[in-house]
Amino acid sequence: MWIRLLLLWHTIHRIMNLRTSLLFGLLAFVFVACSDDDEPNGTDYTVPATYDFQNVDYSGQTTRLDMLGELTAELKKGNTQGTTVDATLLKNMFSNTNNPFSSADLNGSGKQLKDKTFANVTATFEAWMDRHGEISQSTTAASEGVAGVVGGLYLVDTNGVEYIQLIEKGLFGACFYYQIANEYTTADRIGAGVTELADRQHHWDEAFGYVGIPTDWDLTDDQPETRYIGNYSADRDALTGCAANIYAALREGRAAIDNGGVLDGNETVDQALQAAKDKLLTNIEIGLGATAIHYINDAIASFADDAVRNHVLSEAVAFIWCLQFSPSATYTTAEVNTLLGNFTAGGTFTTAADFDFYGITTTQLNAVKTTLATDLGLTAVADQL
Amino acid sequence: MKTLHLQLWTLAIVLLLAGCDSSDDDDTGNYDSTALLTTTADVLIVPAYEDFTGRTQQFNNAVTTAPTAADVDNLRGLLISAWSSWQAVSPWGTEVGVGPGFTAGLTKGQVNVFPTDTAQIEANIASGSFNLEAANALDAKGFPALDYLLNNATSGEVATQLADTSRLNYLKALTQDIATKASAAFTGWTGGYRDEFIANTGNAAGTSLALMLNSWIMDYEDARRFKVGDPIGVRFLGALNPGLVEVRFGKYSRLLALAAFRAHRKIFAGEDPGSPNNYGLHEVLLDLGTPGPNGGLLGDEILAQFDAAIAAVESIPDPLYNAVTNSTPVVQAAYDELQRLIPLLKADLTSTLGVQVSYQDMDGD
Numbered sequence: 001m002w003i004r005l006l007l008l009w010h011t012i013h014r015i016m017n018l019r020t021s022l023l024f025g026l027l028a029f030v031f032v033a034c035s036d037d038d039e040p041n042g043t044d045y046t047v048p049a050t051y052d053f054q055n056v057d058y059s060g061q062t063t064r065l066d067m068l069g070e071l072t073a074e075l076k077k078g079n080t081q082g083t084t085v086d087a088t089l090l091k092n093m094f095s096n097t098n099n100p101f102s103s104a105d106l107n108g109s110g111k112q113l114k115d116k117t118f119a120n121v122t123a124t125f126e127a128w129m130d131r132h133g134e135i136s137q138s139t140t141a142a143s144e145g146v147a148g149v150v151g152g153l154y155l156v157d158t159n160g161v162e163y164i165q166l167i168e169k170g171l172f173g174a175c176f177y178y179q180i181a182n183e184y185t186t187a188d189r190i191g192a193g194v195t196e197l198a199d200r201q202h203h204w205d206e207a208f209g210y211v212g213i214p215t216d217w218d219l220t221d222d223q224p225e226t227r228y229i230g231n232y233s234a235d236r237d238a239l240t241g242c243a244a245n246i247y248a249a250l251r252e253g254r255a256a257i258d259n260g261g262v263l264d265g266n267e268t269v270d271q272a273l274q275a276a277k278d279k280l281l282t283n284i285e286i287g288l289g290a291t292a293i294h295y296i297n298d299a300i301a302s303f304a305d306d307a308v309r310n311h312v313l314s315e316a317v318a319f320i321w322c323l324q325f326s327p328s329a330t331y332t333t334a335e336v337n338t339l340l341g342n343f344t345a346g347g348t349f350t351t352a353a354d355f356d357f358y359g360i361t362t363t364q365l366n367a368v369k370t371t372l373a374t375d376l377g378l379t380a381v382a383d384q385l
Numbered sequence: 386m387k388t389l390h391l392q393l394w395t396l397a398i399v400l401l402l403a404g405c406d407s408s409d410d411d412d413t414g415n416y417d418s419t420a421l422l423t424t425t426a427d428v429l430i431v432p433a434y435e436d437f438t439g440r441t442q443q444f445n446n447a448v449t450t451a452p453t454a455a456d457v458d459n460l461r462g463l464l465i466s467a468w469s470s471w472q473a474v475s476p477w478g479t480e481v482g483v484g485p486g487f488t489a490g491l492t493k494g495q496v497n498v499f500p501t502d503t504a505q506i507e508a509n510i511a512s513g514s515f516n517l518e519a520a521n522a523l524d525a526k527g528f529p530a531l532d533y534l535l536n537n538a539t540s541g542e543v544a545t546q547l548a549d550t551s552r553l554n555y556l557k558a559l560t561q562d563i564a565t566k567a568s569a570a571f572t573g574w575t576g577g578y579r580d581e582f583i584a585n586t587g588n589a590a591g592t593s594l595a596l597m598l599n600s601w602i603m604d605y606e607d608a609r610r611f612k613v614g615d616p617i618g619v620r621f622l623g624a625l626n627p628g629l630v631e632v633r634f635g636k637y638s639r640l641l642a643l644a645a646f647r648a649h650r651k652i653f654a655g656e657d658p659g660s661p662n663n664y665g666l667h668e669v670l671l672d673l674g675t676p677g678p679n680g681g682l683l684g685d686e687i688l689a690q691f692d693a694a695i696a697a698v699e700s701i702p703d704p705l706y707n708a709v710t711n712s713t714p715v716v717q718a719a720y721d722e723l724q725r726l727i728p729l730l731k732a733d734l735t736s737t738l739g740v741q742v743s744y745q746d747m748d749g750d
Contacts, residue, residue: 060750111750120624182620192728193606195735195742206750264728266678327622 047248047255051215054258057202061209063109064116065228067093068171070101071113075164078136078155081148087133090167091126117175118182118325125167125174128352132163143306144358151307159345160310160357165318172229173322176210177284181326184210185253185263185277192262200257207280208250217247232319233287236294239381242287249280281326289330289376292319294385296369300362313357317343320372330375342368416672420664422583422593424655428663431579433473433648434486434571438564440467445564448557452547457540464535465637467563468528471497472641473648474567475608481600481744484582485573491566493607494523499631501529510555517562526559529631534559536634588739595740602730603744605649609723612642613698616709617716627709636704643698646723650691653730666734675737678729683737687729690722697722 071093078085092100096112114122135157138148147157156162183189189203213230214223219237226234230243237243253261253276261273295316302308317340323329324336331339340349342364345356373382444463452460477483478492486492505525509515517526524530534556535543547553574582585593610619612631618624630638655665670684677686697719702708708716735742 058750118622120621178622182622187724187727192733193731194745195732196745199745262728262732264725325622333622333624 045255045259047251049251051208051217051247051251051254053201053254055198055201056205056208056215056254058205058209060111061206063106063111064113064175065209065212066103067096067101067106067111067113068168068175068228070103070106072164072168075132075167078132078164079149079153081141081152082139083136085133085136087130090129090133094122094125094129113171113175116179117171118178121170121174124351125170128163128167128170131157131352132167135163142310150310151305153307154311154314156310156314156357157353159353159355160306160313161317161352161355162311162314163352165311165314166321166352169315169318170321172232172319173288173325176212176229177288177322178325180207180210180284181281181328185280187264190257190262190273191264193264194262197257200262201254204250204254204257208254211246211250211284213247219243219247229284229287232291233284236287236290236385239384240286240290240378242283242290245279245283246287249276249283252276253280278328281328285323285326285329286376286378288319288322289372290378290381290385292316292323293369293372293378293382295319296365296372297383297385300365303362306358310357313343313355313360317355320368339368339371416669417664418586418594419583421655421666421669422586424663424665425593425597425652426574426579426582428656428665429473429652430477430483430582431571431574433470433477434567434574437467437470437474438567438571440470441560441564441567443467445557445560448553448560450553452544452553454539454541454544457535457543457547461535461540461635464528464531464635465640468532468632468641469644471528472645473651474570475645476601476604476649476652477597479600479603479607479744481596481603483596483600484578486570489566489569489573490518491570493604495566496527496563497529497631498524498527499529499611500629500633501525501527501533503533506530506533506555510549510552513551513554515555515558517558526562528563529633531556531559532632532634536632536636590741590743594738595743598735598738598740599743601649601652602735602742605730606727608642608645608649609720609727612638612645613716613720613723616705617713617720619717619720625709625713627706630706630709633706636706638705639698639701639703639708642705643695646691646695646698650688650695653687653691670734670737673737675733678733683729683733687726687734690726690729694719694722694726 071090074090074093075085077083089100092098094112095114096107096109099107101107114125117125132155135147136155138146138155140146140148141152142148142150142156142160144160145158148155150156150160154162155164184203184207187193190200194200194203211230211233212226212228214225217223217226217230219234230246233243233246253273256269256273256276259269260267261269263270263273263277292315295312298312299309299316302312320339321336323331324333337349340355341347343349343357343360344354345359346354348354369382373379378385440463444460444467447456447460447463449456474486474491475493475497477486478496479487480492480494481487502524505521509522509525515525516522534546534552537543538546547556582593585591588594611629614620616625616627616629618626627633630636631641632638653665654667656663667684667688670687671682675683677683679686701715701719702712705716731742
């Protein structure tokens, strides 16, 4: 618009006296004043190179990520043989009950992980915490059929299952990914029905916050704010590009919202927001799925080492379990359970007690790996992950 | 030179006008706001409370000692009648707080919380001492609790259950609770608030227009979510849960959903067939000539979407309880049609009338 006015101005200057052109200048000024620059809805906006936008706020998410940090540290105390873990404390940390954290800020935050976790699985997490507390009382080293610390490294149950991984990595899916996919990127949060722009912006920021990355994310650098989904995606980025895509999608989505985009509209900018959402969820899924394949590869490579195999298989099943927590996920809950059946003795997964990491075969592992790679479009890189 | 001069002037003025045309956001145009509020009060709200008050009183009066199986059948029919009537009252019974309905406690939270807590109901009956106004009673009373009490077994068996006087007393306490609140709400409207409502013009926060739009649209969102979305797991990763339907025991949830969405349509359309002089939101939008997102007039597009949504709910096989599992895609399709109204009502309609959406289900983060 400015260029158009400037051209007009020059033309006028060339052909008219000063008084007339001043009058035109005034008119041009009024014209600009009338235009609705404050209601952007076009596509001529730029997406910044970092998550640098007005009034970015995701402090509630940072609080929950910090809570998972303290919860994980508490869980890992069980990795020292002879150190017991209090399951009640773990559950209190999950629900932020009775000031369970060392940080007074977390205790007084009024926030908790549990009420943001998919309601159908909160009892599952509490059962895992109970089991973790129970096996932490073992005073012997772990072996097949015996719970305890395996290889001096990881606390596992009688079947080799490390509950630390199920709980920590499980919450990536059942809490963080679930909140991103089922709450903050839905029409109820960023659709036209959310009439305040500031609310739509904030909701998208909350999705950003659950990824666990800094606003100036550098994939090649070990930034302390990079954790959880962000961290594991970055580890898979070289082969899949998932982390760069997640970061781009978050910036593209926020830019679209800032420029008037709503999830349920028909404008070009609305479609840009929808595309950003799809890209975000697809690439979180790729990050989780590729990480599962990565750990299956590790398990095959260290198949004879009970400690490493039990540990990485616990990681693998946790990341596979996470794949169910988006409404647009490749796998339904039932399909995820079928995949997890490959890690059990009886072929059917119902609870973590069904896993059997001592009796598992590489044939079973390769079968899951092939299925995951095919379904998630990772066949070309599956062996390098 | 003279000709060019004139052309440039004309160009400048045309540009000026074009530039200013769309920037006047504050003007919500001309419509008869008193007529709109009069229609809302006299055609939509007061008759809804009147009907509801009559039916709930009839229901309450029918709860008598030592009911037979035939009496139970009669009570079941009266429950359907009162609960259906509630659907047209519910839009004025939200936390937004429109007038005497809210102050009388005739709200969704008091009379229609589902799923009902059957264990709490049984505990209240067993103890015989309960406070229906207490927070822990909210999901142990109201219509869903009555559904449990009257529809949990055959009418003969329910009659036998009700031979227990403490159970019958609880049933009576529930019907009495609703009837009392209904009567208070209706009296409040006819006893002065109707005039107050019509006089409270404008579109700022606290005006009748702002209250009615916020309360109605909030209730519509809830109806979409609780009656249709939650049973098919829209918020729960598609986990099907038929137990979340509105009428878990009597299994006529579809009937109530249709009553609700037809009531919502009527609130927008503003008139009954044969009452052509009523002036509702539909006509307001037509008077304003507001364009809709799909190239037509906003008023017509909203009405058409209501019709599409109601048709989609009608296509759900009865009972909804079974359809949740057996015809999930049909229920999902109905939900999708219902969802399409949200931006039309919550964004397009409210912004056209210059009303701020004051409720927002923020989660505190």
